[in-house]
Amino acid sequence: MFDAYSHYVAYGATDQQTARDLLGSYDGLLVPGTVAAFQREGTGGFVLTLSATAAAPEYVIDSRFPLFQQALLAPKKSHEALALLLDDPSLISGYAPSPAAFTHERTQRIVSAWVDFNRGYRTDVRRKFNKYAERLGEPVEPADIRGPHRILVPYTISTGPADDWWRVSAQMLDQARQLDPSCLRVIATETPTQLNALLEQVDDEHLVIWVSGLEELVLPADQLATYARTVRAAAERGQQTFALYGGFFHVLLGGLGLRGASHGIGYGEYRSWIELPTSGPPPARYYLRRVHRYVSQELAYQLYMRDRTLVECNCDECNGQPPIALDYHELMKHSVRARAEEIEAWSRLDPITAAELLETEHTAWERVVPNLGLPPFLRPQAERSYEHLLRWAHALRLAAS
Ligand SMILES: [Zn+2]
Incomplete structure (x- = not known):
């Protein structure tokens, strides 16, 4: 542990x-x-x-x-x-x-x-x-x-x-x-x-x-x-x-x-102690590795169709297939495999290096996403999908100083 x-x-x-x-x-x-x-x-x-x-x-x-x-x-x-x-x-x-x-x-x-x-x-x-x-x-x-x-x-x-x-x-x-x-x-x-x-x-x-x-x-x-x-x-x-x-x-x-x-597996990055009346299996969502969060399968697919480098994954579940090809169970497994690789690549980075990588990634998405011609109903979700990267970078810089 x-x-x-x-x-x-x-x-x-x-x-x-x-x-x-x-x-x-x-x-x-x-x-x-x-x-x-x-x-x-x-x-x-x-x-x-x-x-x-x-x-x-x-x-x-x-x-x-x-x-x-x-x-x-x-x-x-x-x-x-x-x-x-x-x-x-x-x-x-x-x-x-x-x-x-x-x-x-x-x-x-x-x-x-x-x-x-x-x-x-x-x-x-x-x-x-x-x-x-x-x-x-x-x-x-x-x-x-x-x-x-x-x-x-x-x-x-x-x-x-x-x-x-x-x-x-x-x-x-x-x-x-x-x-x-x-x-x-x-x-x-x-x-x-x-x-x-x-x-x-x-x-x-x-x-x-x-x-x-x-x-x-x-x-x-x-x-x-x-x-x-x-x-x-x-x-x-x-x-x-x-x-x-x-x-x-x-x-x-x-x-x-x-x-x-x-x-x-397949849900939340946090938990609250107050019990809510509803709970059930997590929704089918796609873990988007480059921004380290879940997004809808629809958004992941539309991104994939326009620029594969944003979404591509070669884990045992995805093998380069589009996100829409994964069934519920595969989506869950993909998310855990992605986390295992993230731990391998990121958990030992010093905070300033990690912050720089997050900022670089944020810049890349900011340049690309508005010009993809995404359907209007997906644009707000697409823009929200990477904005946290800057906040995380900022938090790491504050904590390291
Ligand atoms: Zn995968």
Whole structure:
């Protein structure tokens, strides 16, 4: 998880085939606690058989605990399953709880259940092993099954050192470390400034970080720079950080000391802690490598028809075909393969070099795109597709200075 730059992908129940086909193109799986709890045997059987392959991807289970900091008026089955797994069905409530509701005794029970679940993961779901082993098309032995790479301690969204929710987080960490000293702390906040303040409070060598709602493609350069400086300051203090959710901007942060990040397959570069009523599989979109973001398949195709150099990809899915030729599953795989190559090419660049490359790319697109004769309805989308490159470059320059 803290190797050169660890490439994790978030596991969703619909991603099994993708995760299997891409073995070797990523380093680890981030399994949401909700999915692990609700599809306990299916997820466990799948993740465990993968862990026994030659590629042996790591995995960790995210407690998704901030779910329970909010009112859950229409809880999903997976929310209920996770609360039950944590031995505390009252975590599901129509009211947002106060931090005071999380007494020592209560968090002790939650943390014990979580650590037990992680420790037992290897042996719990053996029954499904054969079914998933067959699908792999590669011989795997139950003896090679691995447990979670590290136990991620349940955490809360906290706004700073004086926030009572931070006290709850710290309490759960202490309790988990009593049971397993190697447990990893997760620090989750709503802004980069809050993250910085909390990182300064702790002396962990390895940390998992998350700024809720950090929209890489949208945030102004100064806010991205604050985040980048936070990562850099942590690295300079000797703290190795891994981001729970992040897109290409997080790959760039490798040059400032970030040790890895996890991303969803085919969707988002960020995640918010507030639960939204709708969710489902990600839309079919095309990951446009030269601008490091998803665009509609329609736009990708129109660009391809006019100037192939803007879109061309020679990954195993694309083989130079037009973006429109990829089916949903291939679009997803293309995006993960692209990220793996991006990590290879970008995660070790010093920030100034990376900024220069982004600026050069921005200039190229600015020159070419307005003159392509794109259909009018696609022009605004086309122009939006590269404007973030300058903001990212600016943020890197600010953070490096
Ligand atoms: Zn491709």
